Amino acid sequence: IEASIPQPLRETWRKLAATEFKGKEEFQREVVRHVETTLARSMYNCDDLAAYSGTALAVRDKLVVSWNKTQQHQTLQDQKRIYYLSLEFLMGRTLDNSLLNTGIKDTAREGVGELGFRIEDVIDKEHDAALGNGGLGRLAACFLDSLATLNYPAWGYGLRYRYGIFKQEIVDGYQVEVPDYWLDFNPWEFPRHDVCVDIMFYGYVTKVSDNDGKISHLWEGGEIVQAIAYDVPIPGYETSTTNNLRLWSSKPSSGEFDFQKFNSGDYEGSIREQQKAETISAVLYPNDNISAGKELRLKQQYFWVAASLHDIVRRFKKSHRPWKEFPDQVAIQLNDTHPTLAIVELQRIFIDIEGLTWDQSWDIVTRTFGYTNHTVLPEALEKWSVPLFQSLLPRHLQIIYEINLYFLQGVEKKFPKDRDMLQRVSIIEESQPQVIRMAYLAIIGSHKVNGVAELHSDLIKATIFKDFIAVFGPDKFTNVTNGITPRRWLHQANPKLSDLIASKLGGYDFLKDLNLLKGLEQWVDDKEFRKEWMEIKLAAKIRLAKYIRDTTQIAVNPHSLFDIQVKRIHEYKRQQMNIFGVIYRYLRLKQMKPEELKKQVPRASIFGGKAAPGYWMAKTIIRLITAVGEVVNTDKDIGDLLKVVFIEDYNVSKAEIIIPASDISEHISTAGTEASGTSNMKFVLNGGLIIGTCDGANIEITREIGEDNIFLLGHLAEDVEELRHQHRFGKVEMDPKLRLVCDAIEAGQFGDPNIYNGLISALTTGCDYYLVSDDFSSYLATQDLVDTTFKDKEDWATKSIMSVANMGFFSADRAINEYADTIWNVEPTPQKK
Ligand code: GL4
Incomplete structure (x- = not known):
């Protein structure tokens, strides 16, 4: 192709070729140029959105240069x-991710800073x-x-x-x-x-x-x-x-x-x-x-x-x-x-x-x-x-x-x-x-x-x-x-944690070789490190609490145990089991004397996720969660001991705020139904522990981080068929604690009980296909264990650090290398800079 273009022409093109900007000033010039010419705005009417647009266009120009080069390089190879x-x-x-991947986040922060903007506000404008x-x-x-x-x-x-x-x-x-x-x-x-x-x-x-x-x-x-x-x-x-x-x-x-x-x-x-x-x-x-x-x-x-x-x-x-x-x-x-x-x-x-x-x-x-x-x-x-x-x-x-x-x-x-x-x-x-x-x-x-x-x-x-x-x-x-990219799900979503890890491991190489996290084990007993670790978790919880207050007006205490389940709403993922557990907790708290109440661990149960528009049962589950929230969150006897939150419109950018803030997250699908799950990996990589069933990647997470660092519950996949069979032949009595929960719902404690007829009958006449009743007592017992464990802050910190140290396997880089080796038979093509 080269040879088909006359020499002088080639030279002219080369001389004029687009180049990546170098340094802050050039970056700023590009941002301002885009604001003023591409967007036809000025200093006087440049709001955060225009600043986002200008910044994105400047960064895009940089991306295009390496993109073109890569495509040419790959074609030639x-x-x-x-x-x-x-x-x-x-x-x-995309903006934040591009800034981080191309290594110009600091340049951009300073650059837009001097133009009168906070980089976080600019990033936050992107759809x-x-x-x-x-x-x-x-x-x-x-x-x-x-x-x-x-x-x-x-x-x-x-x-x-x-x-x-x-x-x-x-x-x-x-x-x-x-x-x-x-x-x-x-x-x-x-x-x-x-x-x-x-x-x-x-x-x-x-x-x-x-x-x-x-x-x-x-x-x-x-x-x-x-x-x-x-x-x-x-x-x-x-x-x-x-x-x-x-x-x-x-x-x-x-x-x-x-x-x-x-x-x-x-x-x-x-x-x-x-x-x-x-x-x-x-x-x-x-x-x-x-x-x-x-x-x-x-x-x-x-x-x-x-x-x-x-x-x-x-x-x-x-x-x-x-x-x-x-x-x-x-x-x-x-x-x-x-x-x-x-x-x-x-x-x-x-x-x-x-x-x-x-x-x-x-x-x-x-x-x-x-x-x-x-x-x-x-x-x-x-x-x-x-x-x-x-x-x-x-x-x-x-x-x-x-x-x-x-x-x-x-x-x-x-x-x-x-x-x-x-x-x-x-x-x-x-x-x-x-x-x-x-x-x-x-x-x-x-x-x-x-x-x-x-x-x-x-x-x-x-x-x-x-x-x-x-x-x-x-x-x-x-x-x-499956695996997840540590760039977005650690470095971008949780920069403070990423920085702390880098300070101990001597740099950010772990973002490209996640097995290096293992080096954190050496620091697990270091007092100062542990303190910083837990401070970062608290800061993430404070941030999420603020977001929840701004969007729902519900005040959650950042010191309470943040228990999060965010994912698509589906019966097999069993958000219903979670909210039934919350109701059980509420009923129990209502029975307690003041001395007993004082000993309880305050908990915020946080939900998020979309239901398919035609999936009526999933929509009913959402309604039950919000209804329980309406009752619990305004109950003066309960105060901080229990809050129930449904975060609207769960999506990737919200996940980046939510995931760093969990103490515990829930991955409680009926065994054998969740193929892998990937948010389980994201939560653990951010120092949250998980409560989960022996399903999907939970099993391999357990193997990597150790049984002591995960809260497992429920029946195994191999039991499922037999249990379903028993339900079909009417051989299973509903778990008595679950019965109490159903009674409370049916008595109208959470509004018109007719709304929930379908949910309840799925457990009875519907033969409880997802085995909520079978796993309920195990679920509640495991949640109690979570409370007890959380009281010992030092033990909790150890579990959190040891878990992160052993998450290397779950990098998407490992998964992609496996695909390349065993399925695609493809080699990488690195380019010289
Ligand atoms: C899913 C699985 O449900 C989920 O467990 C898995 O992690 C994901 C990626 O492999 O694929 N399958 C479908 S369909 N939707 C999913 O999210």
Whole structure:
């Protein structure tokens, strides 16, 4: 490419090339220039928001320079790239993260300081990029951070939703959803109007044979929508690598504007098609661990997958390599089954467009894909109706049938005459109507399948995918335990703790090699260190208490035990068990004499999380939490001994305030239901202890930090089936303490009891599917142990420090290196500065 540009031209460009600013003054000049020219504001009307915008634009200019260099470097290296396909990227805010990753936070603090602003206020003006529901989307964001930090050539591919996850408001104690229009000002994205791809839906397939009798398939006559790329730079920490996140936005293809209607005065009619096209990337489906099964969602999936593959294939073709080398250049990771259609689309591209044979294509396809499973919940496993597929993607349906046919032929050979087996593993489920099991398709089309924590990876092999072990053998299945980025979840969210750790470990290397935290063990007995450690925790609690007072008017005493459960509201996560426990505590306090009351540990029970808008039970749980708060928080007998808070609109930026402030956090899912959990890791990394079940990553956290440093409760995953069986046959009496709680609710102590009928009957006639009654006494006993332990401040500090010292394993860097080694077979590409 170099040689094609004449020497003098090249020199002129080089001389004028954009460079990164160096030093405070240049940074300030850029901020002011953006405020005055890009935003057309001045010293006289520059508020915090304008200061944020100017700062963000200045920082963005710096990012772009290293981003361009990285992309050129990676192209020149011509190395294998990782493509992470995820329908969700829950990025949160970008400015602070970019300042820290590029090492200019101090420059920026001073710089904006001298311009009359506090950097914290400026940072606080940014709107969260909330293109995700919960753990799955945030994991994708952490992985992008690690991929860049470790210098892996990697691209994320997702959708550019106009509306991210809804904003939650609490009105009269109930969740109300408000649309999240977040794109008013987004300096972090670059529209690439030149990168656009036509995507087809519907239409029909015809078979044609050429002169040699070779048959091919033509898919035509459908509706066309255009995909436009928007690129987001992803800077690594302390490296010049800046990777790319490409998000697709939908718009009508040029032919879709109906001029005839327009000219005849039917203005609304003339833009109807246009609006329909734009709908595809309009909104994120607000479900976590629930599959909605809507046509528009399937359209989103195909739209995104087809645009991404078109891009990936185009990039590969530029290298002029033979197709069989495709898997040496491309690794595609499927973040859950949402992008499974990519398998079918790539097969279609190879056979229908590039003219490869079925076998050649299928070999390449299966060597290219890896599939990560994130849930075993049946309601979350995607199944698409065959009739829907037939109309929306007729050619893809044919290919799926063919994949299934060849697959089942192989199974038949291995297990002759086992008709049950064939039915069990078939991609097509013989229901009314027939449905396509996307997870099976993902397994069959990938070379590796992984779960996200040890227990979960074992469970998928033993339960939902058991037959596939018999078919493929065990080696196709593996585990990569999730991780979190210590840059955002320690350094950014809790700078004081990060600084204290750095002061003892002799620098910030632990942010890139989290195992170095182990060095803190040496300091565990150091009085001064312990004092500072606990002061930092208190400061974080004071900050959160202030936030709670400002937003809810509830006064919580920062010295009380902060007990936090923040995550999506779901029956399997058992926020109901938590609030039932709070009610039990309240009833008990009401019975106590003053001398006894004095001995109690004051506690603030803090909740946060969104319910899917159509998930009525989850919404009822929120209502019960707020109702309990209304009663408890105004009860004069109780005072500081118990406060119940529901924090509105839990999101990434609020998590950064909440997580450093926990004494204890709750991860109490029914054993075997939470695939991993990642907030458990974040809380412990910030010196909070956890109360949890033997589920997901809690088990590995216990192994790393030691049983003495975690409060475990409840039954084990292996007990669950039998317990459910007993409930179904009416053999289980409700736990008596839980009975008391239900009685109090039914007696109207927390308002109209009818509101909670569903919640209570889930425990009785609903057979208590999530085993709240079975775990309740263990839960209460463990909470009592938490109180007792908290009284011994020295013991608590030791547990907190020892836990953090042993959290190295849970860095997303470790997880990404494991993916690179065991699934992608990719090496890092560091760049010289
Ligand atoms: C989830 C799991 O529920 C959660 O345990 C896990 O940590 C996360 C990332 O692997 O994936 N699966 C779905 S679906 N949503 C999640 O958050």
